Amino acid sequence: MYGNYDTATAGASLGENAPEDAEQRFDQLIAAEQRIEPRDWMPDAYRKTLIRQIAQHAHSEIIGMQPEGNWITRAPSLRRKAILIAKVQDEAGHGLYLYSAAETLGVDREELLDLLHTGRQKYSSIFNYPTLTWADVGAIGWLVDGAAIMNQVPLCRCSYGPYARAMVRICKEESFHQRQGFEILHTLSHGTPGQKAMAQDAVNRYWWPSLMMFGPPDEASAHSAQSTAWGIKRFGNDELRQRFVDMTVLPDADLRWNPERGHHDFGAIDWDELARVIRGDGPCNAERMRRRRQAHEDGAWVREAAQAYADRRARPDLDRVRAS
Ligand SMILES: [Fe+2]
Numbered sequence: 505m506y507g508n509y510d511t512a513t514a515g516a517s518l519g520e521n522a523p524e525d526a527e528q529r530f531d532q533l534i535a536a537e538q539r540i541e542p543r544d545w546m547p548d549a550y551r552k553t554l555i556r557q558i559a560q561h562a563h564s565e566i567i568g569m570q571p572e573g574n575w576i577t578r579a580p581s582l583r584r585k586a587i588l589i590a591k592v593q594d595e596a597g598h599g600l601y602l603y604s605a606a607e608t609l610g611v612d613r614e615e616l617l618d619l620l621h622t623g624r625q626k627y628s629s630i631f632n633y634p635t636l637t638w639a640d641v642g643a644i645g646w647l648v649d650g651a652a653i654m655n656q657v658p659l660c661r662c663s664y665g666p667y668a669r670a671m672v673r674i675c676k677e678e679s680f681h682q683r684q685g686f687e688i689l690h691t692l693s694h695g696t697p698g699q700k701a702m703a704q705d706a707v708n709r710y711w712w713p714s715l716m717m718f719g720p721p722d723e724a725s726a727h728s729a730q731s732t733a734w735g736i737k738r739f740g741n742d743e744l745r746q747r748f749v750d751m752t753v754l755p756d757a758d759l760r761w762n763p764e765r766g767h768h769d770f771g772a773i774d775w776d777e778l779a780r781v782i783r784g785d786g787p788c789n790a791e792r793m794r795r796r797r798q799a800h801e802d803g804a805w806v807r808e809a810a811q812a813y814a815d816r817r818a819r820p821d822l823d824r825v826r827a828s
């Protein structure tokens with residue numbers, strides 16, 4: 505059931521004593537904006553950076569199923585329920601593409617899940633906020649998936665082939681998520697005064713955490729410069745955040761158009777809050793992790809059955825059974 509790649513061995517045999525021409529070839533591919541593929545030699549630090557980033561991204565996709573999943577049984581109509589189920593299922597799919605992409609770098613999915621479950625790898629801090637009302641499902645789609653698109657579209661041109669290709673498909677699905685969120689909020693904002701207030705409250709609560717999704721300011725961001733040089737990262741955190749603000753323009757008393765900069769100025773972000781949530785003290789960190797570990801344990805029988813099935817198919821002497 506796990507990726508069937510032999511890149512771990514390929515990478516290891518080359519990585520030990522990189523022939524000079526392998527390193528040169530890597531630098532040339534990066535300089536020419538071409539893709540690095542799993543079979544290519546790559547510096548250890550490049551591999552490690554990608555594993556960390558892709559894993560954190562994959563973890564965010566599957567933890568991100570929880571806040572919205574909480575509303576599947578309470579969606580206001582059958583239509584909304586069907587759309588929400590499809591959306592949450594997409595996020596599981598994103599997790600799968602990304603874990604598969606990480607596996608091409610020679611790590612095992614089990615290992616990555618273990619790092620998540622023991623708190624040694626993180627997921628996006630945004631998913632530690634609660635979904636208090638139905639309007640939050642709209643705010644997540646519009647703002648959180650919207651911010652994700654802004655962050656992720658440049659990754660479609662990332663220098664690592666399997667990651668870039670996974671992102672192409674993910675971004676297509678994220679646009680649908682953003683539209684459905686917008687449509688929920690649009691409907692509520694044309695509804696009763698109670699529904700309007702609910703929509704406004706959801707947007708107010710999710711606005712600042714959405715801005716934090718772009719990460720700390722560039723001057724405080726540890727890995728940015730090297731990732732940019734490697735063609736993993738294409739734009740700075742602050743630049744992407746500014747684009748998102750300019751596009752969305754929302755509940756901030758300090759928001760003003762600044763003709764000199766050609767951008768909107770906006771209020772100060774509470775970076776202490778982000779640090780707190782990343783440390784584990786957000787409103788829902790413990791709950792999210794508890795449910796994730798529970799889901800993993802509950803799914804053990806599925807993994808075992810899939811493994812048994814794969815083992816059986818790998819046995820040519822059982823062809824008869826397979827054919828019947
Ligand atoms: Fe996603």
Ligand SMILES: [Fe+2]
Pocket residue numbers: 595649677678681
């Ligand atoms: Fe999404």
